[in-house]
Structure formats: C-alpha cells, structure tokens
Amino acid sequence: MTVGGGPVEEEKKPEGEGFTFPPEATQLGLISAVIAVVIVIFPGLPAIIKAAGLIFALLWGADSVRKTSKYGLGTGVPSIGVLAMGYGIVGALVGIAFGKYVSIGTGLLQVQPGVLVGVIAMAIVGLISGVLSNSEKVIGMKIPGLERGMMELGMAGALAMLLQFSIVAGSLNFDVVIDKAISNGLIAVMFVLSMMAMFHPYNACLGPDERRPRTLMVSVEISGLLCVILGIALAATSTSAWGVANGVSLIIFGAFVWGYFFVKFVKTAMREAYSTVGTGLIKTIE
Amino acid sequence: MEPILLIVCVLAGGVLASLGVHLLPVGGAPAAMGTATGVATGTVMLMLGAAMCGLFTASSVAAFSDNILLVSLSGGVGSWLMMGVTMLMANLLYVFGTGIVPVSGRVDVDPITGESQKEYRTPQCDGHGVPNVSYISGMMGALLGGFGGAIMYFGLLNYANFEPTMAGVAATGIFVSNAIIAAYNIGGTIEGFQDPKFKRLPKALLTCGVISLLCGVLVWVVANLGGLGGTM
Amino acid sequence: MLFAWMLLIVVLALIACMFEDLESDVGSQSNPNSQVQLAPQVGQVNRFFNKAISGEAPAYAMYCTIAGVIAFVLLSKGAHPLLAIPIGAVVGEAVHVIFSVTAHVGRTAAQKRFEQPIYLDVLYGHLLPIATHGFMATLCITAIAYIQSNLGTLSGMSQLNHPFALPMLAFIWGITVGAIGSSTGDIHYGTEREFQDRPFGEGKRVVYHGKITRYAECGIRTQKDIVYFCAKYGGPITGLTFGLIILFENWRTLVGMMLGGYLPNIEAAAGNMAAIIGIVAGLAIGIALIVGNVVVVKWARKRYGPFVGE
Numbered sequence: 001m002t003v004g005g006g007p008v009e010e011e012k013k014p015e016g017e018g019f020t021f022p023p024e025a026t027q028l029g030l031i032s033a034v035i036a037v038v039i040v041i042f043p044g045l046p047a048i049i050k051a052a053g054l055i056f057a058l059l060w061g062a063d064s065v066r067k068t069s070k071y072g073l074g075t076g077v078p079s080i081g082v083l084a085m086g087y088g089i090v091g092a093l094v095g096i097a098f099g100k101y102v103s104i105g106t107g108l109l110q111v112q113p114g115v116l117v118g119v120i121a122m123a124i125v126g127l128i129s130g131v132l133s134n135s136e137k138v139i140g141m142k143i144p145g146l147e148r149g150m151m152e153l154g155m156a157g158a159l160a161m162l163l164q165f166s167i168v169a170g171s172l173n174f175d176v177v178i179d180k181a182i183s184n185g186l187i188a189v190m191f192v193l194s195m196m197a198m199f200h201p202y203n204a205c206l207g208p209d210e211r212r213p214r215t216l217m218v219s220v221e222i223s224g225l226l227c228v229i230l231g232i233a234l235a236a237t238s239t240s241a242w243g244v245a246n247g248v249s250l251i252i253f254g255a256f257v258w259g260y261f262f263v264k265f266v267k268t269a270m271r272e273a274y275s276t277v278g279t280g281l282i283k284t285i286e
Numbered sequence: 287m288e289p290i291l292l293i294v295c296v297l298a299g300g301v302l303a304s305l306g307v308h309l310l311p312v313g314g315a316p317a318a319m320g321t322a323t324g325v326a327t328g329t330v331m332l333m334l335g336a337a338m339c340g341l342f343t344a345s346s347v348a349a350f351s352d353n354i355l356l357v358s359l360s361g362g363v364g365s366w367l368m369m370g371v372t373m374l375m376a377n378l379l380y381v382f383g384t385g386i387v388p389v390s391g392r393v394d395v396d397p398i399t400g401e402s403q404k405e406y407r408t409p410q411c412d413g414h415g416v417p418n419v420s421y422i423s424g425m426m427g428a429l430l431g432g433f434g435g436a437i438m439y440f441g442l443l444n445y446a447n448f449e450p451t452m453a454g455v456a457a458t459g460i461f462v463s464n465a466i467i468a469a470y471n472i473g474g475t476i477e478g479f480q481d482p483k484f485k486r487l488p489k490a491l492l493t494c495g496v497i498s499l500l501c502g503v504l505v506w507v508v509a510n511l512g513g514l515g516g517t518m
Numbered sequence: 519m520l521f522a523w524m525l526l527i528v529v530l531a532l533i534a535c536m537f538e539d540l541e542s543d544v545g546s547q548s549n550p551n552s553q554v555q556l557a558p559q560v561g562q563v564n565r566f567f568n569k570a571i572s573g574e575a576p577a578y579a580m581y582c583t584i585a586g587v588i589a590f591v592l593l594s595k596g597a598h599p600l601l602a603i604p605i606g607a608v609v610g611e612a613v614h615v616i617f618s619v620t621a622h623v624g625r626t627a628a629q630k631r632f633e634q635p636i637y638l639d640v641l642y643g644h645l646l647p648i649a650t651h652g653f654m655a656t657l658c659i660t661a662i663a664y665i666q667s668n669l670g671t672l673s674g675m676s677q678l679n680h681p682f683a684l685p686m687l688a689f690i691w692g693i694t695v696g697a698i699g700s701s702t703g704d705i706h707y708g709t710e711r712e713f714q715d716r717p718f719g720e721g722k723r724v725v726y727h728g729k730i731t732r733y734a735e736c737g738i739r740t741q742k743d744i745v746y747f748c749a750k751y752g753g754p755i756t757g758l759t760f761g762l763i764i765l766f767e768n769w770r771t772l773v774g775m776m777l778g779g780y781l782p783n784i785e786a787a788a789g790n791m792a793a794i795i796g797i798v799a800g801l802a803i804g805i806a807l808i809v810g811n812v813v814v815v816k817w818a819r820k821r822y823g824p825f826v827g828e
Contacts, residue, residue: 074474075466078572079330083466089459094504097511125500129467132493139471139489174512182452184594185683189587191455192580192689196572196617203572204621206555207628214627218620225613229584236591265620269627275635282738285561285633318549318708320721326549326708327700331575335697338690342682343767347796349681350775350789360793363800368694368763370807375759376702377811381818383751384709385719388815399812405824407721414721421811425804450681454690 025067029152032060036159037116043166044110047234047250054163055223055257061156061198062219066212068149069202073141077206080153081199085191088157091122095162099172112172119158126154157194164190167230167250168237186233193229197222214268221261227254288445292509293502295441296460300498302434303461304468304490307333309427310369311420314475316412320384323391323413323420323477325376329469330462333431337461340365340432344439345450354440361436362429369428373416380415388415393480398422413477423478435461446509460501464494519673524768527662531695531764534658536757538578538695539703541651543711543748544741545569545618545644547577548700550708553730555625558634560728565637567644567741570621577617578696579689581652582659585610586688589660593684599664607657611649614656618648644741651745659695662764663687698760706752711744720825770799 039045039053061084069077095118102114130150133139143149166172168190169180181187201218202210228251235247270276310332313324325332343364348357380386389403390396391413396403399418407413416424435457442453471490476483546554547569554566571577589606593599619641626636663684670678680687713722714731734743774796778789 073470075329075469076474076573078576079328079466079469082330082576083463086459086463086466089455090501090504093456093508097508101511121504125497125504128500129463129493129497132496133467133470137489138493139467141470178449178452178512182455183449183683185451185590185685185687185689186587187451187455188685188689189583191459192576192583195576196580199572200617200620204570204617205624205628206570207625209630210628214624218624221620225616229587233587233591236595262616262620266623269623270636272630273623273627273636274630274633277635277637279637279639280635282563282565282732283633285563315549315552318704319553319713319727320705320709321724321727325701326705327575327697328549328573331573331693331697331700335575335694338693339763339767342687342690343771345681346771347793349677351793353790353793356790356793356797359797360800363797363804364767366804367766367800367807368698370804371759371762371766372698372701374807374811374814375755376705377814379702379705379752379755380709381814383706383755385822386709386721387818387822401815401819406819406822408723408825409828410723410725411721415815416811418812418815422808425808451683451686454682454686 025063028063029060032056033155033159036060036163037119040115040159040162040166041111041113043112043170043172047167047231047246048253050163050167051227051250051253054160054167054227055220057156057159057163058194058197058223059216059219061153061160062201062216064149064152064156065198066202066215068143068146071143073143077203078199081195083150084153084157084198085161085195087122087126087154088161088194089187089191090125091118091154091158092161092165094118094121095158096165096172096174096177100174103173110171115162115172118162119155122154122158123151126150126152153198156198160194161190164194164230168234180237189229193222193226197226209272211272214265214272217261217265217268221258221265224254224256224258224261227251228258230254289506292441292445292506293499295437295445296502296505297495297498299434299438299441299457300460300464300494300501301491302430302437303333303337303464304471304494305487306427306431306434307465307468308472308476308484308487308490309423309430309479310336310476311416311424311478312475316475317414320380320386320408320414321411322475323389323415323417324475325373325416325424329472329474329476330466333465334462336365336368336428337431337435337465338458339368341435341439341454341457344436345454348440348443348450352444354437357440358433358437361439362433365428365432365435366425369424373421373424377416386414388417389413390417390419390477390480392477392482393419397480419480420478423480442505446505448509456505460498463501464498467493467497520669520678520772523665523669523673524772527665527768528761528765530658530662532757532761534655534662534757535695535698535760536753537651537654537658538574538699539756540745540749540753541648541655542574542699542703543707543752544651544745545648546707546741547571548574549704550712553708553712553728556728557730557732558629558632561632562729562732563632563634564730564732565640565738565740567640568622568625569618569648570625571617573696574700575693575696578655578699579692581610581614581656582663582688582692582695583685584613585656585660586663586685589664590684603660603664604657606660607653610656611653614652615645615649618645640740647742647745655695659691660688662691695760698763699756702759703748703752703756706748706755707744711747719822766800766803770796770803773799
C-alpha cells in the first residue's frame with residue numbers, strides 16, 4: 001500500500017472488497033506513527049505529502065478509538081474522540097513552541113524535530129490519564145488497554161493538529177502558525193473535523209456486524225473532506241513557496257480521496273447489509 | 287508570581303469543570319424517553335454547551351474589564367442563565383407536551399422543597415423531568431463550570447499573553463478534557479447532588495487536578511518559549 | 519443602532535434553534551435515535567432514517583464551523599456578506615448530507631443479523647429535507663457570528679467588535695445550539711412521537727423501549743411523518759429557549775454598559791461598573807427562573823395528581 005503525491009493506488013482483492021487492511025491494530029499504529037512523524041518534521045514539503053501523513057495519523061486515531069470503545073465507555077463514542085483532540089490542541093501548541101528553537105535549515109529542506117516534544121508530552125499526559133482512569137482506586141473504568149489507547153490518542157491528536165498547522169501555515173514556527181492558522185479561527189475547523197474523523201467511523205458503523213476494514217474506510221473518506229476544506233483555505237491565502245498550486249492540488253487530491261472511498265464504502269455497505277431494496281413494507285420478527 | 291498564577295488558573299478551571307459536571311442533572315438517552323430524571327442529553331455535550339455560553343460572555347467582558355473576579359463571574363452567570371432557561375423549557379415540554387410530573391428517581395423526598403416524590407413516579411421508570419432539587423443543582427453546576435472556564439480563559443489571556451481566539455481554543459481544549467474524564471467517573475448519567483453517585487466526586491477531582499496541573503505547566507512552557515512576553 | 523442589531527441577533531437565534539430541532543427530527547439524531555437503533559434488535563424492522571452522527575452539539579459545531587470558515591475565506595477575498603454567508607452554509611450542508619449517508623448506510627449494514635434492509639427511498643428521500651432544515655439553522659448561526667464579530671463596525675464603535683474570529687464564534691454557537699436542541703426538543707420526539715400509541719401522561723417504561731410506533735396515520739411511518747408533529751410544539755419551544763438565552767445575555771451586557779457609563783462614549787474606566795451591573799442583572803434573572811420552575815412543578819403536582827394505574 002503506497003501513497004504518493006498523486007492518485008491513491010489500490011490492490012484488488014479477489015472478493016472485491018477493495019482496501020483491506022492487512023496491518024492489524026498494532027502494526028497499523030506503528031506504520032502510521034512512523035509515516036506521520038517523518039512527514040511532520042519537514043514543514044517545507046508540498047501539501048499533498050503532508051495530507052497523506054494526515055490521513056495516516058487520523059486513521060491511527062480512528063483505529064484506537066475503535067479498539068477502546070468496543071468495551072463500552074458509558075458516555076458514548078464521541079467523548080473519547082473529543083478527548084483526543086483536546087489533548088491534540090495542547091500538544092500542538094507545545095510542539096510549535098519547541099519547533100522554533102530546534103530548527104535546522106530553511107525553505108524546502110527545513111527540519112524541525114523540536115515539534116516531536118509536543119507529541120511526546122501528550123503521550124505522557126495521555127498515559128497518566130489512562131492510568132488514573134483505569135486504576136481501581138481512582139476512577140476504575142476497567143477497560144482493557146485504556147492506558148495504551150489514551151496514550152495513542154494523545155499522540156495521534158497532536159500529530160494530526162501539527163500536520164494541519166504545517167499545511168495551512170507552511171512552516172511550524174510559532175509566530176507564523178499563530179498568525180495564519182490560529183488567530184483567524186481556522187483552528188476551530190481543524191479541531192472539529194479531526195475529531196469527527198476519529199470518532200465518526202466507529203459511531204457510524206456501530207452494531208454487531210461491524211467489520212474493521214469497512215469502518216476504517218470512513219476515516220480515510222473524512223480525511224479527504226478535511227483536505228478539501230483546508231485546500232480552499234490554503235488557496236485563498238497562498239503564501240507558501242509553492243503558491244496557489246499548493247492549495248488547488250490539495251483540493252483535487254482531497255476530492256479524489258473522498259470520492260473514491262465514499263463510493264467504495266457505500267457500495268460495500270449496501271452489498272453487506274441484509275438487503276438493499278428500492279422500497280418495501282416492514283415486518284415484525286417475534 | 288506569574289507562572290504560579292497561570293498554573294493556578296488552569297488548575298482551578300479544570301477542577302471546577304469536574305465539579306460542575308458532577309452537579310449537572312444529566313439523564314442521557316433514557317431521559318429523552320421519559321425514563322430517567324434529568325436533562326435529556328449527554329454529560330459532555332451539556333457541560334460544553336454551558337461552558338461555551340459562559341466563555342462567550344466572559345470574552346466580551348474581558349474586552350473592557352480586567353478584574354479577574356468580574357470576568358469569571360460574568361462567565362459563570364452566562365452559563366447559569368443558559369442552564370436555567372434550558373431546564374425550565376425542558377420542564378414545560380415534559381409537563382405540557384407529554385403530561386409528565388417532574389419527579390426524582392433516587393430520593394423519596396425532595397431535599398430542598400420537601401415534596402414527596404414516590405407516588406408521582408411512573409412504575410418501572412427511574413423518575414422523569416427536572417424536579418426542583420435537580421434544577422437548583424444544575425444551576426449551581428453551570429455557575430461553577432462557567433466560572434472555571436472563564437477563569438481559565440482569563441489566565442491564558444492575561445498571564446500567558448495568548449490572543450483571544452488562541453486563548454479561547456486552548457481553554458476549550460483543556461476544559462473539555464477535564465469534563466470528559468469527570469463524565470467517565472459518573473458513568474454517563476447523574477441526577478445532581480442528591481444522587482448517591484455524587485459521593486464519587488473526590489476521585490474525579492484528584493484526576494482532573496493532576497491533568498490540569500500538567501496542562502498548566504505545558505501552557506506555561508508554550509508561553510515562555512514562544513516569546514509571548516513575560517510581564518503581567 | 520446597537521439595540522437594533524441585538525434584536526436582529528435574537529430573531530436569528532430563534533429561527534436557528536427551531537430549525538435545528540426540526541432537522542434533528544427529520545434525520546433522527548442523538549438520544550431518541552437510540553430507540554431507532556434498538557428497534558431492529560427487538561424485531562421491529564422499520565423505515566426510519568438512522569442518522570447516527572454523534573450528539574447534536576459536535577455535529578452542529580462541525581457544520582457551523584465549516585460554514586464559518588468558508589464565509590470567512592470568501593469575506594477576506596472581498597466578497598459581499600450577502601454572497602459569502604449563504605455559500606458557506608451550502609458547503610456546510612453538503613458535508614452534512616455526506617455524513618448522514620455514511621451514518622445511515624453504515625449502521626444499517628451493521629445490523630445484518632436483525633434483517634433490517636436498507637430502503638433506498640428512505641435514504642434518498644430524506645436527504646433533501648435534512649439539507650434544507652439544516653441550511654436554515656446553519657445560515658442563521660453564521661449570520662449571528664458575522665454580526666457579532668463585526669458589531670462595532672456595523673454600529674459605529676469599532677471597539678465593540680467581539681475579540682474572537684468568525685469561525686470561532688460559529689463554533690461556539692454551533693455547540694450551544696446543538697446542546698440546547700438536544701436537551702429540549704428531543705423530548706417531544708422521543709417521549710411523545712416515537713411512542714405515539716402508548717398512554718399519554720406517563721414516562722415511557724423500560725419494557726416499551728425499542729417497540730416504537732412504526733405505522734403512521736396512513737401507511738408506514740417515516741421521518742417525514744414525524745417532523746410535522748414536532749413542528750407544532752417541540753420546534754417552537756426550542757427556538758424560544760435559544761432566543762431567550764441570547765436575549766438575556768446581550769440585553770444584560772448592553773444594559774450594564776449603558777448604566778455603567780461605558781456607552782455611548784467608550785470610557786475605559788467604567789468597564790468594571792458595567793460588568794458588575796451585568797452580573798447583578800444576570801443573577802436576578804436566574805433567581806426569577808428558579809421561582810418559575812418551582813411554580814411549574816407545583817402546578818403539575820396539583821393538577822395532575824399522583825400516578826393512577828399500575
């Protein structure tokens with residue numbers, strides 16, 4: 001499964017299910033983490049590559065939400081997605097504050113590994129909150145894997161926010177990001193749509209016959225929508241080294257990703273439901 | 287002096303958020319069907335709605351006043367009004383739209399007005415509507431929650447020198463994390479301070495205190511490293 | 519002039535929350551949707567639109583924030599507000615429809631073992647009502663956010679502009695309007711209309727859960743039969759809630775500013791007095807509301823009496 005600066009390639013499986021996800025949860029987490037971390041420390045890349053990293057980070061978050069919510073949280077699935085992005089905001093702010101200080105080179109080949117401090121900080125906060133939530137003496141939720149789940153969500157949230165900052169602002173310097181992404185309120189749409197990309201897949205496919213590959217398709221589709229919205233904002237401001245082409249190419253990439261996965265998901269779900277009829281009467285099963 | 291004040295503001299905001307969540311009468315999905323007492327929505331959504339209203343009022347007031355007590359109280363009163371009107375209208379819907387008498391399901395006698403609850407309850411239901419004790423508990427919870435959100439916003443605005451939008455977003459992020467962890471503590475639904483689940487409050491206060499302290503330290507690091515100016 | 523803009527915001531708020539509640543009835547969302555989800559599991563195959571996006575608060579935050587961002591981007595490019603705000607609302611509603619489709623199809627596909635089919639006419643026939651009701655709500659919220667972030671420039675005193683940016687204001691009001699619609703309007707849908715054939719005047723017992731009314735006055739019930747009923751009571755009450763909240767908030771702030779001497783010429787020294795008067799006014803209104811609730815509960819207890827029956 002390779003993703004590059006262009007159309008997304010797919011591998012045809014014999015049953016025609018399209019994208020299956022051979023990596024199971026831990027492997028998917030590791031792959032996504034590595035890809036996202038490598039992309040985030042190079043803020044000079046074109047927006048399409050950063051968008052690919054964003055898709056992976058949100059996929060990781062959605063998978064983590066799915067794993068944690070399977071055991072019943074009591075308050076519902078959306079709450080843990082909102083928690084992830086709440087941590088993500090704080091982590092991203094810490095990340096861009098450090099990013100200014102540990103920065104090598106400028107322009108296209110700028111490397112800013114300092115932003116990873118924010119990611120690690122939120123991993124620690126997520127781990128502590130998971131430990132406190134699960135331990136018998138404190139809150140005592142008794143969900144297996146909650147500590148690891150909250151730690152992964154803290155990291156995924158911070159990475160997603162950082163990647164979106166670098167898409168819209170073009171660099172991860174504190175002042176530039178505040179001016180271009182936070183003060184004009186774009187951070188609100190990043191917060192809300194990333195939160196949706198993390199919890200909507202599992203919430204929308206909740207039920208006894210839920211299947212992981214089908215659920216994760218929704219996450220990629222929402223990430224495509226997010227890229228379209230960010231592309232519109234980017235094309236309007238257009239001050240990075242790549243110019244307006246950056247924003248327009250992001251819109252096209254996002255639209256393509258969205259269209260492909262949306263059609264695939266709806267067709268798969270209609271095929272895998274009990275039946276899909278044009279219209280009909282209802283029955284009662286005693 | 288200044289980093290201490292910032293961390294104290296964030297800590298107070300987080301702890302008050304969890305206290306507010308425990309005081310709000312949340313019935314969840316069963317309350318929308320008239321099966322449980324409380325407001326018919328989820329804990330986090332209601333607390334966030336009240337806190338957002340308070341944050342809006344606090345940010346308007348912070349534009350022309352810089353007294354920490356006045357700004358925070360304005361935020362608290364903003365939330366309190368929102369909860370008051372919402373719960374009163376919900377009661378109007380219960381009484382006239384569905385013909386239900388608001389009673390509590392967890393206590394037999396209302397602790398504040400002394401009205402008896404048992405004979406008005408529908409059998410096999412855990413109470414319905416928003417009785418007086420839940421109403422007052424909800425107003426208190428919204429007041430404290432709004433106060434907490436506003437004091438966090440004020441701290442971020444004036445002691446960390448964030449800009450208004452950035453302070454609002456950061457305050458929302460930290461507030462919502464605390465509210466969610468407190469919601470895990472009560473398991474999703476609670477009737478107010480008369481509910482036996484209210485006794486679990488200290489554990490949530492401890493957890494939210496720890497998380498807010500960590501977030502406060504991180505915010506101070508951001509303010510210092512970002513060079514946002516260090517003078518009060 | 520300032521009070522005129524404030525009254526306009528109140529009217530917009532009233533319309534916004536009324537349509538928000540009606541939209542959450544047209545596409546069954548949030549708490550009463552748990553019954554629509556439960557129905558096939560107890561054997562009641564139905565023709566309801568199962569829109570399980572999340573609670574209404576984050577969902578409305580999403581549509582309104584997207585609308586706010588697109589409007590903001592268009593405004594910063596010099597477009598007229600009369601053009602920018604509706605275009606933003608249209609984009610927000612397009613996203614809404616996309617999420618509704620994935621939610622309905624996904625949830626129904628996950629209920630394969632309960633033999634609940636996907637009815638294509640239910641799916642396609644409800645997308646347009648959802649989009650139109652939601653468009654009204656999103657349009658009004660974005661207009662409120664625009665007026666509030668430009669209140670000073672519109673009425674001549676530019677210090678009165680709200681310090682938050684437009685998308686952030688849209689986010690705040692989106693969450694609030696979703697929380698209010700979920701707390702008040704859903705009661706009419708969940709308790710009354712979903713269990714229409716159960717006795718009126720009692721809470722709906724746990725044994726009724728899942729056995730929703732699936733047959734309408736004529737034919738099989740869909741969301742289109744539900745929304746006209748809830749538009750007679752639930753919708754207007756929800757709109758009145760948000761309208762009253764905005765009215766009280768803005769009114770006490772402005773009265774505080776006028777009596778404290780902050781208006782008509784902006785005097786910075788009077789800021790604290792203005793805030794104090796605002797707080798006192800808010801506390802007084804709150805106490806009046808508590809008294810109102812005591813009166814309502816007492817009336818209900820006296821007139822309805824204890825529970826009769828079993």
